[in-house]
Amino acid sequence: MGISIPDVVCPFCGCLCDDLIIHVDNGRIIKNEHGCAISKSKFLHHLDDRLEHPEIRDGDSHQTVELKTAISHCVDLLKNARRPLIYGLSSVENDAHREAYKIADLVGAIVDNTSSVCHGPTILGTQESGEAAGSLAEVKNRADLVIYWGSNPQFAHPRHISRFVKPPGEFIHDPRTDREVWVFDIRKSITATLADRFVKVEPGRDLEVLSALRALVRGHEIDVSEVGGVPIDTIRELAERMKSAKYGILFFGLGLTQSHGRHHNVDAAIRLVQDLNSYTKWNMMSMRGHYNVAGANKTLTWTTGYPFAVDFSRGFPRYQPGEYTAVDLLRRGEVDVLLNIGADPVAHFPKVAVSHIRKIPVINIDPKRNLTSLFAEVNIPTAIAGIECDGAAVRMDGLPLYLKKVMNPPEGIIPDREVLQMIYEQLEEVMQ
Amino acid sequence: MEVGKLSPEYFEAVAVCELDKTTFSVLDIEEGDPVRVETIEGSVIVRSKLDRRAEPGVAFIPCGPYANMIMNADTEMTGMPRFKEMEAIIFAAKDETILSIEELME
Ligand code: SF4
Numbered sequence: 248m249g250i251s252i253p254d255v256v257c258p259f260c261g262c263l264c265d266d267l268i269i270h271v272d273n274g275r276i277i278k279n280e281h282g283c284a285i286s287k288s289k290f291l292h293h294l295d296d297r298l299e300h301p302e303i304r305d306g307d308s309h310q311t312v313e314l315k316t317a318i319s320h321c322v323d324l325l326k327n328a329r330r331p332l333i334y335g336l337s338s339v340e341n342d343a344h345r346e347a348y349k350i351a352d353l354v355g356a357i358v359d360n361t362s363s364v365c366h367g368p369t370i371l372g373t374q375e376s377g378e379a380a381g382s383l384a385e386v387k388n389r390a391d392l393v394i395y396w397g398s399n400p401q402f403a404h405p406r407h408i409s410r411f412v413k414p415p416g417e418f419i420h421d422p423r424t425d426r427e428v429w430v431f432d433i434r435k436s437i438t439a440t441l442a443d444r445f446v447k448v449e450p451g452r453d454l455e456v457l458s459a460l461r462a463l464v465r466g467h468e469i470d471v472s473e474v475g476g477v478p479i480d481t482i483r484e485l486a487e488r489m490k491s492a493k494y495g496i497l498f499f500g501l502g503l504t505q506s507h508g509r510h511h512n513v514d515a516a517i518r519l520v521q522d523l524n525s526y527t528k529w530n531m532m533s534m535r536g537h538y539n540v541a542g543a544n545k546t547l548t549w550t551t552g553y554p555f556a557v558d559f560s561r562g563f564p565r566y567q568p569g570e571y572t573a574v575d576l577l578r579r580g581e582v583d584v585l586l587n588i589g590a591d592p593v594a595h596f597p598k599v600a601v602s603h604i605r606k607i608p609v610i611n612i613d614p615k616r617n618l619t620s621l622f623a624e625v626n627i628p629t630a631i632a633g634i635e636c637d638g639a640a641v642r643m644d645g646l647p648l649y650l651k652k653v654m655n656p657p658e659g660i661i662p663d664r665e666v667l668q669m670i671y672e673q674l675e676e677v678m679q
Numbered sequence: 680m681e682v683g684k685l686s687p688e689y690f691e692a693v694a695v696c697e698l699d700k701t702t703f704s705v706l707d708i709e710e711g712d713p714v715r716v717e718t719i720e721g722s723v724i725v726r727s728k729l730d731r732r733a734e735p736g737v738a739f740i741p742c743g744p745y746a747n748m749i750m751n752a753d754t755e756m757t758g759m760p761r762f763k764e765m766e767a768i769i770f771a772a773k774d775e776t777i778l779s780i781e782e783l784m785e
Binding site for chain 2: 359364367368371397433434436439451501502504506555575594605618
């Protein structure tokens with residue numbers, strides 16, 4: 248007889264859906280109720296494509312080794328490194344972050360999380376203009392106007408709309424009539440086809456459209472016929488409608504942060520939301536991708552005061568995006584050892600950054616094989632948090648949630664935090 | 680992508696360029712034919728894929744090792760390369776082969 252575990256949190260995307268029911272039978276997950284297709288695949292295929300043993304590079308291949316041998320090798324590499332970089336952290340739970348920061352502090356490393364290549368510009372925008380914050384429950388209960396800007400949740404956050412936009416809420420009795428959904432994007436995405444309104448923005452012109460909206464919200468006239476591919480009459484009408492919403496929410500994605508303008512786009516969006524709050528209630532939220540990238544920013548901020556791109560080399564934390572961000576450090580060829588935790592920079596970084604990664608020893612800590620593991624000097628497999636070990640993670644709106652352990656990890660495999668702790672303890676010994 | 684980065688599914692998913700109908704007829708290619716995408720950073724051959732909702736002028740390559748080949752690494756002091764928009768020229772490349780991820784990495 249199998250068991251079913253209720254209220255399991257899905258450790259995949261920033262929605263952190265907390266209503267899954269996971270059925271386990273005979274030591275295997277056999278069913279994931281309520282999860283989206285990605286979540287089902289994550290739970291049902293958690294044993295596929297795993298890194299099975301700790302391994303160390305030997306010429307063109309990898310040799311299986313004992314965990315303690317792998318750990319000692321990591322310790323050697325980190326102890327002798329002059330400019331080590333610790334990167335990743337957005338797909339591991341909060342306790343693993345703590346251990347990673349301890350290592351960074353001890354060896355004087357740089358810590359950067361994957362937000363530097365996703366919502367880093369959001370953070371820079373926030374540092375300039377302030378942070379608007381509110382919960383997803385508020386969206387469900389109050390929002391009568393929902394905007395997705397440069398974001399395609401139907402693809403990347405499949406249950407975002409079905410959990411927070413489609414269901415009725417306290418003040419939204421019939422979402423079909425009481426709630427409108429708009430999509431701003433450069434192309435008609437799947438989400439756009441479902442929306443009440445799609446506004447097509449020319450690539451790289453988000454800043455102009457946001458600024459025009461702001462001007463019109465404030466009652467200024469603009470003497471042009473279109474901005475960023477959108478007719479000015481449409482922008483005027485949108486601005487009026489935004490002012491008359493009871494509670495508006497602006498969700499924005501990488502379409503805004505990864506395109507021309509980057510943090511200036513977010514800055515403009517924040518200021519638009521601030522302006523709208525002179526008339527009515529508006530809020531905004533970034534659509535965080537990896538399940539705990541929000542957590543990586545939070546834990547690093549609690550610990551050092553800064554959310555990403557933190558350098559410990561002088562013995563105290565310093566923050567400088569563009570300088571201590573992973574892509575820049577690698578592009579400049581500064582890093583001599585990379586400790587990669589739960590990320591795949593070889594798959595996701597530009598060519599020049601990847602070619603530097605190929606030249607230096609990489610310590611790769613991850614449950615699964617990926618492109619980075621192919622080139623790593625040391626691979627250490629770990630348990631998948633939220634399936635094979637517990638932990639805490641932070642949802643896109645800042646809500647911390649507890650990840651459950653639903654089954655045991657494969658034989659001999661331990662959580663990220665324990666691997667990192669072992670590295671830390673051994674480093675501490677040899678560096679005394 | 681929860682099936683694994685070394686799987687054929689991942690290759691199928693990332694070695695593509697989504698184009699609109701008009702571009703297909705202008706390039707005189709069928710869906711699935713290879714195309715060469717060139718930017719100031721370099722060029723890469725990927726499989727063409729029809730996106731019925733797309734319009735001429737904007738093509739899409741999913742984030743992954745193929746997109747990385749043609750992406751600009753300058754972050755303009757933000758940490759963020761320009762992942763979302765690069766000017767590119769697309770050519771039909773019917774006789775060329777799409778490299779596997781391992782070949783691409785060489
Ligand atoms: S929407 Fe995200 S968090 Fe929710 S079930 Fe799907 S992948 Fe998991």
